[in-house]
Amino acid sequence: MTETPYSTSVAGSASSSTDTTQRQAWIIVLIAALVGLGLAIVWSFEVADHVLGANIANTIVGADAKELVLDSSSLLSGIIFSIAAGLAATFTACNCVVFSCIAPLTAGKSTMSLWRTLGWMALGILLISGSYGIIGTLLGEKLPILNNDTLPIGKGYPIRLAQSSLIFVGLGIIFVWWGLHTLQILPNPLAKLFARNPWFKPFGLGLLIGCFTIGRPFGLFRKAFSNAIVAGDPFFGGLAIALQGLSNILIMVLVLLGLMYATGGRFERWLSANPSRITRFTAISVIVGGIFFIAYWGLRVPSYYEIGWFPHMSYR
16 A cells, blocks of 8 residues: 555554654644634734725725715626625635635646636636525525624624624634645545546535635625625626626636746746645645634634634734
8 A cells, every 4th residue: 555645544553654744744734723823813804804805996996895886777887896896805804715725726737737627616616606696686685694683692793794604614624624634634535526526626616615705794795795686686696796706716816827837837846846745735725724714703703792702913
């Protein structure tokens, strides 16, 4: 049996080499977890939402996006605003983990071209975010993310944030599991599916990124969604939210293309020079992203409403 870089067991007695790689794997997990927790502590939603996000959206629409009155009868203006909201959400706490997906996408290039990989990921995003847009348009104000009511927890936890916490903590657990099975600490029940269908890994990654939309409480996104609901056209709602979902990954894709092509292949050669390098790169990135989601949305955000406690830095 061929031993993989981070195998945790072999037939017979465990060798010192296996013990070493197992320790290395857990060290990687610890470091990545600490980085994810650190990001959750220092993260500034004020800067991400109100400075970066708002300026991006304002530049695209040519006005104050927050105060802009949308014409629900204009398909084009609604689409443009949805794209602006998607790009504006790039660096927010409900989307920044998308950059952790650069490593898995790079790893996927070994079985298919980068463009096919990106295509399968985009299809997964379109499927989830487009379906959410159609369902949301039909449900209208009953959609939890548009609900302004609160739950009788702490000092009143907004229902929209409860949905966000549920979605992002769940996604965080999946990302952490992904990192652990990459290091072969946990088994991968989908291994055979991935082996038979290499396209399913980027497609599945797209499904996960599409779920970011379901948990998103970002103000401009809620405004774009409300406009689609007022228009009352499920096709428009699906299209608008689907394009918003694709806009979320645009900058990440540009970064990925820059790493793969603008460096003249140096990044790719560096990554493939050591067989275990891509394993570490993937594991660290997805564990950092997963722990950030769990800590930020499961602990820090609820702490603002006196549900538990979590340390954080204030930038106001």
